Amino acid sequence: MKQLLFLFLYLPVISFAQKSLPTYVCPPCGACDTLVFHQPGVCTACGMLLVNKDSLDKPATTVCFYLYDGVEVLDFAGPMEVFAHAGFKVFTVAKKKAPLVSQRILTIVPDYSIKNAPPANILAFFGGDEEASANDPEVMAWIHSRDKVTDTYFSVCTGAFILGRAGLLDNQTVTTFHSRIADLQRAVPKAKVLEKVRYIDNGRVITTAGISAGIDGALHLVAKLRGEEVAALVAKQMEYDKYVPGQGMVVAHP
Amino acid sequence: MKQLLFLFLYLPVISFAQKSLPTYVCPPCGACDTLVFHQPGVCTACGMLLVNKDSLDKPATTVCFYLYDGVEVLDFAGPMEVFAHAGFKVFTVAKKKAPLVSQRILTIVPDYSIKNAPPANILAFFGGDEEASANDPEVMAWIHSRDKVTDTYFSVCTGAFILGRAGLLDNQTVTTFHSRIADLQRAVPKAKVLEKVRYIDNGRVITTAGISAGIDGALHLVAKLRGEEVAALVAKQMEYDKYVPGQGMVVAHP
Numbered sequence: 001m002k003q004l005l006f007l008f009l010y011l012p013v014i015s016f017a018q019k020s021l022p023t024y025v026c027p028p029c030g031a032c033d034t035l036v037f038h039q040p041g042v043c044t045a046c047g048m049l050l051v052n053k054d055s056l057d058k059p060a061t062t063v064c065f066y067l068y069d070g071v072e073v074l075d076f077a078g079p080m081e082v083f084a085h086a087g088f089k090v091f092t093v094a095k096k097k098a099p100l101v102s103q104r105i106l107t108i109v110p111d112y113s114i115k116n117a118p119p120a121n122i123l124a125f126f127g128g129d130e131e132a133s134a135n136d137p138e139v140m141a142w143i144h145s146r147d148k149v150t151d152t153y154f155s156v157c158t159g160a161f162i163l164g165r166a167g168l169l170d171n172q173t174v175t176t177f178h179s180r181i182a183d184l185q186r187a188v189p190k191a192k193v194l195e196k197v198r199y200i201d202n203g204r205v206i207t208t209a210g211i212s213a214g215i216d217g218a219l220h221l222v223a224k225l226r227g228e229e230v231a232a233l234v235a236k237q238m239e240y241d242k243y244v245p246g247q248g249m250v251v252a253h254p
Numbered sequence: 255m256k257q258l259l260f261l262f263l264y265l266p267v268i269s270f271a272q273k274s275l276p277t278y279v280c281p282p283c284g285a286c287d288t289l290v291f292h293q294p295g296v297c298t299a300c301g302m303l304l305v306n307k308d309s310l311d312k313p314a315t316t317v318c319f320y321l322y323d324g325v326e327v328l329d330f331a332g333p334m335e336v337f338a339h340a341g342f343k344v345f346t347v348a349k350k351k352a353p354l355v356s357q358r359i360l361t362i363v364p365d366y367s368i369k370n371a372p373p374a375n376i377l378a379f380f381g382g383d384e385e386a387s388a389n390d391p392e393v394m395a396w397i398h399s400r401d402k403v404t405d406t407y408f409s410v411c412t413g414a415f416i417l418g419r420a421g422l423l424d425n426q427t428v429t430t431f432h433s434r435i436a437d438l439q440r441a442v443p444k445a446k447v448l449e450k451v452r453y454i455d456n457g458r459v460i461t462t463a464g465i466s467a468g469i470d471g472a473l474h475l476v477a478k479l480r481g482e483e484v485a486a487l488v489a490k491q492m493e494y495d496k497y498v499p500g501q502g503m504v505v506a507h508p
Contacts, residue, residue: 042433073338074492077331080359081465084327090359099363105334105344109353109361178493179296210493211335212469238328239432239464242496 024050042237049085049233060089061225064120067094067110070129073103074211075156079124079218085234086222093117095139103128114142119149122221127157127177127210134165153205154221156214160207164188172202173251177210199248219243278304294483296491303339303487314343315479318374321348321364324383327357328465329410333378333472339488340476347371349393357382368396373403376475381411381431381464388419407459408475410468414461418442426456427505431464453502473497
């Protein structure tokens, strides 16, 4: 009886302890999916950022990277690295499912064309030779067709010109590559275009400054969606100790 | 006669003035190759970093990026962006000329296989799932075959394990990804492996810390080969205002 009373008294504590002990696992990579951890951090086997096991039951945040011939390599690779480490599901799309060349160097085969790309929570555009995409009615129609399934529009560098042509920067506070600030203001007179800011978050539309600023904009988006602790862990994993949380601007729209 | 004397007196000055006025042009990109500038900076038409016209007569520094299935995307994309803006000629090589997938996301078609890749001044290796390459006798034989034509070996992150297996890190001071420091020391007992350093330059062998540190290592190499002014211009162009010249370590070998 005394033993039973003991059990009765301690049961809620044991139960609470079990409930409060979160379980962290490596995101599915095929190599170390059976390992279980009880603290956040990185996988001791493969170095990937651990995720809370509960979060695996929910669909992962998806990110569509729109690429094109002449896209600047670091513009997209920085955010790709950030989102991958945060456990987001990233895929690439181009107008056609045919090889394209980034930075006149890197030949890339996109996962999808705009005709068969699945929806994504985040639709991302990058700079470089963006003019052809910004002037392409089919690309514009594809962007408009995604309106209801897209939570966030994200651009790096002159990728903002694509969002601008699609009408998505109207009445937004935005930025772009340092030498194209005045051009973007002319292209999107209804936007407020700012210089010398690393990224600007309007809620649904986030634009960043040029090239390497995409890393900071992506980390900001991770902090916003998964918490500052996760963004800090991603930055640490990438050895991006130059990450300064809150270095950009968040615009509150009434 | 007076006119002739005038010409004679001023000829050296005119000649000197012509000689001392350097001419800068946009690196050949097909879009704005006819523009000429008289100050260093960026092309007003396409934003590329200008190069001294005299340097175009010399062969450009070439960089071979060795890629493989599972290579970390920012590991190579950061240096690719840096070297491209510095006017280096960059190409990609894999064991076979077949598509490979970086970061389990980005499908890349390499320019060459190790059977037909041209020589390069800089041979560069990157981290990720580098084990297969480090354990591949054909890859090792290819690296050894390039000994006489390679000026600099460059690695980012765990790309150092490939250089280590090739014997290139023996008697060198080196670094790698923060969680693999002890592993690299075990793998290359003849090297001195340091942690918490952004890059280490031994003269012919440069290794960097993880992922984003490749950007800093590449900027260091640009500063070394083309001057700190050019590296600073590249960093400015990339909006990488977080670049700190001399943030790594340069080892003087006797």
